Amino acid sequence: MTYVVIDACIKCKYQDCIEVCPVDCFYEGENMVVINTEECIDCGVCEPECPVEAIKPDTIPDAEKWVALNQEYAEMWPNIAEKGDPPADADDWADTPDKLSQLSENPAQQ
Amino acid sequence: MSVDAAQNETDFPIPTGVFAQTVTSVHHYTDRLFKFRITRPASLRFRSGEFMMIGLPNAEKPVYRAYSVASPSWDDELEFYSIKVPDGPLTEYLQKIKVGDTVLLRKKPTGTLVNDALLPGKRLWMFSTGTGIAPFASLIRDPETYEKFEEVILTFTCREVGELTYGQELVAAIKEDPLVGELAQGLKLYCTTTREDYPFMGRITDLLASGKVFDDLGVAPISPETDRGMICGSMEMLRDTKTALEGFGLTEGSNSRPDTFVVERAFVD
Numbered sequence: 001m002t003y004v005v006i007d008a009c010i011k012c013k014y015q016d017c018i019e020v021c022p023v024d025c026f027y028e029g030e031n032m033v034v035i036n037t038e039e040c041i042d043c044g045v046c047e048p049e050c051p052v053e054a055i056k057p058d059t060i061p062d063a064e065k066w067v068a069l070n071q072e073y074a075e076m077w078p079n080i081a082e083k084g085d086p087p088a089d090a091d092d093w094a095d096t097p098d099k100l101s102q103l104s105e106n107p108a109q110q
Numbered sequence: 111m112s113v114d115a116a117q118n119e120t121d122f123p124i125p126t127g128v129f130a131q132t133v134t135s136v137h138h139y140t141d142r143l144f145k146f147r148i149t150r151p152a153s154l155r156f157r158s159g160e161f162m163m164i165g166l167p168n169a170e171k172p173v174y175r176a177y178s179v180a181s182p183s184w185d186d187e188l189e190f191y192s193i194k195v196p197d198g199p200l201t202e203y204l205q206k207i208k209v210g211d212t213v214l215l216r217k218k219p220t221g222t223l224v225n226d227a228l229l230p231g232k233r234l235w236m237f238s239t240g241t242g243i244a245p246f247a248s249l250i251r252d253p254e255t256y257e258k259f260e261e262v263i264l265t266f267t268c269r270e271v272g273e274l275t276y277g278q279e280l281v282a283a284i285k286e287d288p289l290v291g292e293l294a295q296g297l298k299l300y301c302t303t304t305r306e307d308y309p310f311m312g313r314i315t316d317l318l319a320s321g322k323v324f325d326d327l328g329v330a331p332i333s334p335e336t337d338r339g340m341i342c343g344s345m346e347m348l349r350d351t352k353t354a355l356e357g358f359g360l361t362e363g364s365n366s367r368p369d370t371f372v373v374e375r376a377f378v379d
Contacts, residue, residue, distance in 0.1 A: 016366040022163055022176065022220045022376075041163070043176050044375025045220055048364035 001058060002037040003047060004066040008054035009033060010099040012090045015083040017046035017055060028080035028108035029073055031087065036074035037067050052094050077107045122167050129154065129215040130167070133207050134187055140272050143241070144205060145180070147189045148213050156219035157226065158183045158252040159245045159340070161376050163216035164190065166203050172214055173199045176376040178244035178342070179219065182251035184289075188215075191244040191276060221245065222372045223340045225258055227363050229370060231338040233329075234259040237314055237351050239267045239343030243277050245374060246342065251284060256293035259338070263298045263327065267314050267343075269305040277301065300327055315350040334359040339371035348373055 005017075010032045017033065018026050025039035035046075037058075047055045058067055093099065124130045131148040138144040156162070162179060165172035181189035194205040207213065223245045228234070234255065236246040243266050249255050255262060266277040281299040285291055300323060302310040310326060317323040324331050332339070332355070339360055341351045352362065355371045363369025 016364075020220045020222075020365060022161070022216065022218050023174075024218070041174075041176060041376075043161075043220075045222055047375065048222065048362060048373075049366045051366065 001042040002040040011093040016049040027077040030104035030106040034070040159223040160219040160221035165214040180244040180247040242342035332358040342374040
């Protein structure tokens with residue numbers, strides 16, 4: 001059991017989740033964060049913290065796709081244990097649906 | 111065999127980046143429930159109601175599980191209240207700990223059952239089943255809870271009467287406590303059982319739906335204007351109590367967006 005970050009995070013990256021994760025299992029890309037599904041302990045504390053509801057349990061209908069995406073990038077991107085600043089235009093993207101085409105595969109510059 | 115396993119725990123080095131603390135007391139309530147207290151790391155800060163990851167030094171890579179800190183943030187020890195799961199990866203060993211043993215703590219306390227995640231209100235309801243009472247054991251011993259709410263009601267539902275003991279002894283002790291006793295005189299504990307005979311019986315969600323809990327306590331029904339809620343129990347209980355509170359017009363909040371009720375998902379039964 002794990003939680004996953006879905007495309008609602010892309011270009012918003014508010015990072016309220018980072019503050020509360022007890023096992024620091026978030027990994028940071030240029031415009032999204034993902035969960036290392038092998039490190040997540042399924043505690044769920046991050047889920048209600050996200051202002052754009054980008055964190056979901058792995059019981060959602062298309063969970064498999066998101067588990068694979070989260071794990072793929074968690075293995076490529078650096079760990080993030082402390083919240084940074086969201087992008088300046090984060091709010092402009094908060095209501096945009098289906099942002100997967102906007103995902104940057106680049107790791108965050110930490 | 112298992113006693114040997116517990117004694118061998120010191121064969122493994124303490125992992126880096128965790129607190130290694132010493133057990134100061136252990137109390138067994140039933141064959142399924144026990145409480146233990148450990149020393150508190152001097153540098154540890156947490157908010158009453160938060161949980162931490164606990165493990166034992168009995169493997170190269172210890173198994174950690176989320177445990178609500180049952181003691182308040184001002185206490186110089188840490189208290190935990192646990193079930194004993196047969197063959198549970200952690201509790202099988204944890205239930206055998208003795209005074210002087212070492213317990214590991216990961217360093218980051220967190221959680222949603224904190225006063226900060228609730229908007230100001232007059233009355234605070236804490237709904238618990240089983241070991242889900244633990245975060246509330248912390249919060250009802252914290253003066254801040256009584257500074258923020260005029261009235262505090264803790265509901266505690268278990269299958270059997272003996273499983274209520276921890277909560278009953280806790281509340282009785284709080285009323286006598288020199289620090290919070292006076293503040294906590296109005297604290298109400300509402301215990302029910304679901305299996306064994308007891309003066310008050312039933313699932314808390316059924317008692318909320320029928321209004322019996324309000325009649326039994328002699329209080330007004332829940333309203334979003336005055337009432338705030340915190341929920342900690344089994345997955346089924348979380349789901350149903352959340353639905354019940356939403357039915358009263360309350361809305362789930364979080365640390366970043368406080369609202370009228372909060373839910374602990376980290377609870378494992």
